[in-house]
Amino acid sequence: MIHRWAFSEDVRPTLGEIANCLVVGCKEELLRRYEEERGSIILPMWQKLGLENLEDLSTRLVEWTMLTDRVREWIAVIKHFSIMGQVEKEVAREVFGNEHCDEVFARMIERPSLVVSSSASTIINTKATAEKMYALLDMLDNLENETPKLQFVLRTDSTARYLDRFLALRTKMAKSAREAFNGLEESVLKDNSTQVAEGGTVHSITSNVVHFVQRFGEYKRELGYILHHEQKASPRRAQNEEEETLKQLQEASTSILSALKSNLERKSAAYEDPALVAIFMANNMHYTVKHMGQGEPIKLLGRAWVEQQEKKIDDYLSQYLSHTMRTFSREGSEKEGRMRFMQQKQRDRIKAEFRHFNDTIEEIWGEQRSWNIPDLQFRDRVRKMLLDKIRVAFDAVYNVHRDEKFKNPSKYFKYDMEQIIDVVNIEFFEGLTRKDKKA
Numbered sequence: 001m002i003h004r005w006a007f008s009e010d011v012r013p014t015l016g017e018i019a020n021c022l023v024v025g026c027k028e029e030l031l032r033r034y035e036e037e038r039g040s041i042i043l044p045m046w047q048k049l050g051l052e053n054l055e056d057l058s059t060r061l062v063e064w065t066m067l068t069d070r071v072r073e074w075i076a077v078i079k080h081f082s083i084m085g086q087v088e089k090e091v092a093r094e095v096f097g098n099e100h101c102d103e104v105f106a107r108m109i110e111r112p113s114l115v116v117s118s119s120a121s122t123i124i125n126t127k128a129t130a131e132k133m134y135a136l137l138d139m140l141d142n143l144e145n146e147t148p149k150l151q152f153v154l155r156t157d158s159t160a161r162y163l164d165r166f167l168a169l170r171t172k173m174a175k176s177a178r179e180a181f182n183g184l185e186e187s188v189l190k191d192n193s194t195q196v197a198e199g200g201t202v203h204s205i206t207s208n209v210v211h212f213v214q215r216f217g218e219y220k221r222e223l224g225y226i227l228h229h230e231q232k233a234s235p236r237r238a239q240n241e242e243e244e245t246l247k248q249l250q251e252a253s254t255s256i257l258s259a260l261k262s263n264l265e266r267k268s269a270a271y272e273d274p275a276l277v278a279i280f281m282a283n284n285m286h287y288t289v290k291h292m293g294q295g296e297p298i299k300l301l302g303r304a305w306v307e308q309q310e311k312k313i314d315d316y317l318s319q320y321l322s323h324t325m326r327t328f329s330r331e332g333s334e335k336e337g338r339m340r341f342m343q344q345k346q347r348d349r350i351k352a353e354f355r356h357f358n359d360t361i362e363e364i365w366g367e368q369r370s371w372n373i374p375d376l377q378f379r380d381r382v383r384k385m386l387l388d389k390i391r392v393a394f395d396a397v398y399n400v401h402r403d404e405k406f407k408n409p410s411k412y413f414k415y416d417m418e419q420i421i422d423v424v425n426i427e428f429f430e431g432l433t434r435k436d437k438k439a
Helices: 012-024 027-049 051-057 068-124 130-153 157-182 184-189 204-218 220-228 235-270 274-292 295-301 303-326 338-343 346-368 376-399 417-427
Strands: none
Touching: 027 051, 027 068, 051 068, 068 130, 068 157, 130 157, 130 184, 130 204, 130 220, 157 184, 157 220, 184 204, 184 235, 204 220, 204 235, 204 274, 204 295, 220 235, 235 274, 235 295, 274 295, 274 303, 274 376, 295 303, 303 376, 346 376, 346 417, 376 417
């Protein structure tokens, strides 16, 4: 809590010395002594809010990932600036009277005002990112809320320059945030991170992009301000501004998510297996639709966008099934070509069909248990689609030739359908290694 009159008992004798200095006309000595004594009380309050950290920030460049705490401290300082400023003005008036009050007050808040403006400039000058944009929107929102109070506290000639700095910050923040907003699509499209999502799981770029696009609805008012704040106000402009903002956010959302898809298609080249490429794309598209297809985001994107993306997911799953089931086809097998099957005796051909099916089941089990579909419902959906296809391939071998008598039947009749169902439902798409075993 900030006390209006906060001089301690041991400081009060010094006030007599200050008064003496004033009597003999030592104005500079008076102000210096006052700043020292009053500063010893007020400075810890500023430090508690984070002023010292902000002062350090303003003297050097820091990576954006290190600025999160500083942004929070900046907001705390700006929220308390007018309150603490008002307290300082009242204390100065009681000590010096109206004649010297404004000058003393200006000297007491000079350092905090400089630190606030210089640290904000450092943040503004960092690289444009989505994180920076939202931080600037938070800073700008708090500065806007505090502006009327700041205008009241800093309304004198002695402090007008501090108020001008704060008002200039609003324009700089809005411009920087708008530049970051306008650059989002390009930054997503050109992201060249080489990280590979293990097992075709959801890539970090997808979760990051979806997260900041989701927040468009949350920050609709602030985004509307930075998009239109330079336009002259008018009743008609104010009436149409919300509609214009909504339209711009809709366009930005679809463009950014389209850029994300293009980037993911490039990243999918890291996978050699076309079936895994399809799983990777389906995973990421499903994640996007799941998180953008409800609440505020769906108001921006619309139901038609969701339906369009769901169709693309279906297409990717069809590609996955096509590539996977191709391995069950004798025509597609590099080991067993059509001509070889036709030239074999009937019994040898049947044995070859069993070997091919069993080898294929073991091959896709070894591969696809290491693939990763993190969403449980989506994983179950893909498993069911796969089992429906496997069942057809199983019947074409095991059921068609179930009456065949082999000298070593366990060599050919290695599996039953229930075993395959259990393996697929327990281990497929779990992100397991070959040594891992699901309980």
